[in-house]
Amino acid sequence: MKIAINGFGRIGRAILRQILTTTRGEAVEIALINDIAPLDICAYLFQYDSTFGPFPHAVTHGDGTLSVLEQKIPFRHEADLTRVDLSGVDVVLDCTGIARSSDVAQRGLAAGATKVLISGPSPAAEQTVVYGANEDQLGAARIVSNASCTTNGLAPLVKLVDEIGGIASAHMTTIHCYTNSQPMVDAPRGDFARSRAGALSMVPTTSSATHLIDEVLPHLKGRISGAAVRVPTASVSAVDLVAQLHSPVEEHRFIAALQAGCAASEVLGWTDMPLVSSDLRARPESLVLAAPEIRRVGDQQVRVFGWYDNEWGFSARMLDVARLMARP
Template identity: 30%
Template sequence: MSIYQTHLAKRQANEQTATQLLVALAKLTAQNVTVLFFGEKVALSVSDILAKHDKAGIDVADSLALADGLDIANTTLDLGQAIKAGKKASDFVSGQEIPATDVVLYGFGRIGRILARLLMSRPASDKGLQLKAIVVRPAGDGDLDKRGSLLERDSVHGWFDGAVQIDNDNGGIVVNGRFIKFIYASDPSEIDYTAYGIDNAIVIDNTGKWKDEAGLSKHLASKGVKKVLLTAPAKGEIKNVVYGVNHDTIGNDSIVSAASCTTNAITPALKVLHDTYGIINGHMETVHAFTNDQNLVDNHHKSDRRGRAAPLNMVMTSTGAASAVSKAIPELKGKLTGNAIRVPTPNVSLAILNLNFEKAVGSKDELNAFMKSKSESLEWQEQIDYSDSPEAVSTDFVGSQKVAIFDAKATIAQDSRATLYIWYDNEMGYSTQVIRVAETMATNG
């Protein structure tokens, strides 16, 4: 048998096994089980299953042996971790059942549409987060068609993997067979959500218009709203939560912030580094994709420099991400400074951490090995990814649902100092964290 035939035969056998695994996973999905493979969701396709197994160096037959006939429901299962540990799959079931909770997206910009995609890509279930409505400002004729098209087509993330239909008669859209009402309002005080069959809802405010308790409390004054989640750093005493780091502090708070995309990207890495080596101080520089609050061409802007054309310039600006870390890790208060450079790319950003430690971090290889072990751990695998490719560039990470990707090739380490580089999809990665915070709020009642 030639080398070509050998590889072909092996692939054919693996595809047959993956098809059997696909059936087992489909049954689990129908029972509202989220199947992960080292923290990444498994798409119900043979190619995705085999790609994940090849990357991890795991035999797909081992996964089939663990998943076939598994009797669990309404939970999350990490198949990869179970195989790695050599234990039965039920030992790697995590997370309590999330009760059915109405969700309203207040705003439908970049983050709002990514959140809608993520929520509506899930299997239909009467459990968990239920996206019922989207609130936007009053608009003209044909607005639903335009909103639906923006959800379906995206210049950065491509076509939505699902069906979007316009329901003009009922004033909404049908996404993957589920109806979403569009509500037109200029202020939360105008809305009675119960009139649309929505009650005890979590409103995810992704407009950034209100960031303090006084402004966000307007949502709570609307009938049918129980809690509010802000997709931006909050002002005042509102908790800024980075899932995986301090989400256990949420309690029954009625208003919570999911912090910023950059804060979410750097805080998990800072947490594991501080717990092991002790951070004395440091500086964070984010090379950030341009955003919608900048001008396309030179024009007046209330903020310094942001009035200059975003597609043509690197723009120095400020960021509160470094100081915001202390809201999730209080012991780092006053130890970090930060700045930002907006660059002419529409998505994926890079955080550069220059840190001084209490303990020696060893060589570059030693520090990389530490970060790799954290990225592969059950505790941090959903937040931290690891890249050691010498060819990695920003577009490689478009669509990554990990909130941070550690670039091992770029690490600089000497004595008790280190410079670390962390990529992040500032839209998709951040949105996965927002949903995790929303699920925690729903679970807490």
């Protein structure tokens, strides 16, 4: 698979780290990285990461290349990707966060790449895909959204719970670490609560997963609501799902079915330990279910709690979906 990374921020850098340090199936050739920031600061931020720690190998740069592990990766600084020749590239991983219009989303195709995968929700996408939930709907789409990190954690879980007992209704709360969408000190934002300093308060807000779950699992449309609370931690978030099932279920049978579902899943993990968020940093799963937190209330209501590294796990799914898109 031959890829280009457009946008070398949190997700773009995590994707490159995974390509260089993990072996997950076929080899990945990196044809190009593009970012408007200077190469020296991009190289520095790749080598020294406050969340994941220093990259364990030398990182150098020069002559328009980023050099790491004996690879010299071409690096460009184009605001408009159509100025770059991407002939022969299977998938552009668009990690800029701005590919929301058709004009911007199609630039990778105009540059010569075969397909584009967007690292977030996008109205310009032909299909929204969550690996482990609806990847069978990918089809021949050329511009695809990888949804959001929370949707990647929620959708496979919702699909599993629905298969076990049938979901009549459910509410999800994501307890989410702060992100670049929040200021470090109070500053105006469209959302009043998100205008407050992200590292100082818990901030109740919305989650894009609320509407994306309807796109990914349309047979459950209108049955699942959701919200978010941003919390003052830098990495690892959680999904707290409370669901009313169609059928009565015994707690031990429900837990056993969840554990079996996780064992059979490529993206769901399981832990019996009483972990805290920092224990899940750099885990590649979309969601790791926490067995000590699973509850049944009455005959038909269940509560399921799971952890997800909203950067590392999401980046792993970007690569999984890109592999599917690159297949002939």
